Every structure is written in structure tokens, then in C-alpha cells.
Amino acid sequence: MSSNMSPESASHRLRQRNRAFVIAGLGTALLIAIFLSPFASSDPDGLDRVAQDHKFDNKAAEDAPARKLPFYSVFEEYAVRGVPEQIATPIAGLIGTLATFGLAWGIGKLVVRNSGSPTDDSDYPNPPRE
Amino acid sequence: MIQPHLALHIPDGFLTPPVILVTWLLAIGLIAIALNRVQADYKERAVPLMGVCGAFIFAAQMINFPIPGGTSGHLLGGTLAGVLLGPWAGSLVMAAVFIVQSVLFQDGGLSALGANITNMGLVGTFCGYYLYKAIRFALGRDNWRGMLAGTAVAAWTSVFIAAMLTAVQLALSETAPLGVAISALAFWHVLIGIGEAIITVIAVSFVWRSRPDLFFDPPRRAYSSASRSYTTR
Numbered sequence: 579m580s581s582n583m584s585p586e587s588a589s590h591r592l593r594q595r596n597r598a599f600v601i602a603g604l605g606t607a608l609l610i611a612i613f614l615s616p617f618a619s620s621d622p623d624g625l626d627r628v629a630q631d632h633k634f635d636n637k638a639a640e641d642a643p644a645r646k647l648p649f650y651s652v653f654e655e656y657a658v659r660g661v662p663e664q665i666a667t668p669i670a671g672l673i674g675t676l677a678t679f680g681l682a683w684g685i686g687k688l689v690v691r692n693s694g695s696p697t698d699d700s701d702y703p704n705p706p707r708e
Numbered sequence: 709m710i711q712p713h714l715a716l717h718i719p720d721g722f723l724t725p726p727v728i729l730v731t732w733l734l735a736i737g738l739i740a741i742a743l744n745r746v747q748a749d750y751k752e753r754a755v756p757l758m759g760v761c762g763a764f765i766f767a768a769q770m771i772n773f774p775i776p777g778g779t780s781g782h783l784l785g786g787t788l789a790g791v792l793l794g795p796w797a798g799s800l801v802m803a804a805v806f807i808v809q810s811v812l813f814q815d816g817g818l819s820a821l822g823a824n825i826t827n828m829g830l831v832g833t834f835c836g837y838y839l840y841k842a843i844r845f846a847l848g849r850d851n852w853r854g855m856l857a858g859t860a861v862a863a864w865t866s867v868f869i870a871a872m873l874t875a876v877q878l879a880l881s882e883t884a885p886l887g888v889a890i891s892a893l894a895f896w897h898v899l900i901g902i903g904e905a906i907i908t909v910i911a912v913s914f915v916w917r918s919r920p921d922l923f924f925d926p927p928r929r930a931y932s933s934a935s936r937s938y939t940t941r
Binding site for chain 1: 716717718719720721722743746747748750751752753754755756757758759760761762763764765766767768770771772773774775778779780781782797800801804805807808809810811812813814815817818819871874878883884888889892893896897900918919922
């Protein structure tokens, strides 16, 4: 079927499928972060549990350096400050998911060669490394 | 009451300066290699998948699942990133996840960020990827069973190795005796690794069914029908 298509329409179709995948993937992540995060277990997790059992949890820095960053005035761990408890974690999940999406995309965009050209879908390999 | 979400995220204060220094050097060195390889080997098409992968792993890490005995665990995601994006872009995505967690949400210490990236991002991704690849290619690169077995075993093992590495770092920092740290972390992460394997298999199966051409090592049929890979290999 795809062999009947012109290269332009095949590459157009692939771009559409890629866009659909990005929307579906990001959408799934956002749904998880917003709607499932309130149901996350609040039991201590692996390392936390071990630290409590073996009494070294008190070694964790009380005044961690991350608390000196401006973000600490907005977030208290995975909760937004100053909003009702029911939405504090979902909003933090929304912001964190979008921030990670943006950072990972941005790193890729900066690093991947030929990132500038929108039509980079050729079958030709990139130029060899210098 | 919001509980701290540590999982394997080491907070500030658990590690001594020498351990912090070595883990930062490891993290920075491996990230530098990964940056080089991504620049040389990947195409533009990989970039959106990096964003999606990062978003999914961040979201999934928020969902702590209960472990019998009053503990919880959550996805680490190194194997997932490695299977979809390969070890190079995969480890960069994992680093992005840990940076957002520690800088925005105070989850995992800033000084321990190098250790967290090393343990869960780099070791999780590289061990996960190469183990998955060995098993999948041994059982048949193009069949679903090989993918499934490779993914499940690699996901479990990568969590276990990350936990063991954390134990060694805690012991070197004299935060906990080596035997105690190893046995206690091993005990819980044997179970947490099962959760990792289940979630990773579900996510990988979904991509395998809908877009097998997106895999770093795509099954050959998908590769030829899409005729375009996002790496230049």
C-alpha cells in the first residue's frame, strides 16, 4: 500500500503518525500525573523504609540546598503551596510532567544534529563524524 | 499529609563528599559520552520521542505502588528509556527527569543528584538496555516473546543493581553498614523490581503494537515498512 504512495505523501503520513504518537504519549503522561497521583501510596518507599528501619533517616539534611531555590516557595515536594489539598498534587504533577517533557525535548533539540531542518526525514545517513 | 517520595532517590546528607565527588564525575562523564553519541547517531525524529519518554517516566515515578509490608515503590524507568531510545538518548532523558525532580520538587538531594543520575539513570539505562538487547536478540529479534522476556528481566535487574549501588554508596559514606544496607535494600527492591517489570512491559508492549518502528532496535519488518529509523546506524 505504501509502495503506491509518492515519497512526499508517505513522509507526510509518517509525520502525522508521529504527531499522533506525541499527543497520545504526552496525553497519557498528563492523565497519569493529574488523575492517578492522588492515589499514589503514601507508605515510605524502598530507601526511605530502610532508612527508618535502620535509624539513619535523621541523616537527611533538614535544610536541603533545594529548599533555597526559588521553586521551594511554590512547591513543597510534589504539592503546590497555598491551594486546596485535593488539587495540590495533581497541579504539581501537571507542571512537572510538562517541565520534564520540555527539558527532555530541549536537550534533544540542542544535541541532535540537523535539528534545524524540518524536512530531516531522509534515508541518507548523517555526515560522518569528524 | 504528603510523605516524602524517596524511592531510590538519595537525599542530601546521606553521602559524604568523596562519594558525592566520584558519583558526580561518573554522571558527568557518562552524560558527556551520551551527548556525543546522540549528536553523532540520532536524527531529528528522535527528539519528540525523547520528550514523550521523559514526560511519561516523570508521571509514572509519581505513582507509588504499595508493597506488602507497609512500603511502596515506583517505576524508575531506566530500562523503559533504554528500550525505546537506546542507552544514549535514554540516559539523557533520565538525567532530565532527575533534574526536574530535585530542582523543582526537592525529591532527591542536589548534592546527591550525581549519585541519583548514576544509579538510576545511567546504570539503570545501560544495564537495562544491554541485558534486554542480549535476551531479545538471543530469543529472536523480531518476535514479541523475545521483546517481552528481555524487557521484563532487564527491568527487574536494573532496579536491583541500582539498589545495590546505592547500598555501596551508603556504606562508603558510613551512613549504614554494608551488610545492613545491602540486605535491607535488596529485600525491598526484589519486590519493587517486579512492579518495575510489569509497568515497563505494559508501556513497551503498547509501543510495540502501535509503533514498532519507534524502537531503538526496531523489529525488521517494521523497520522496512516505515523505511526510516531515527538513528543512522
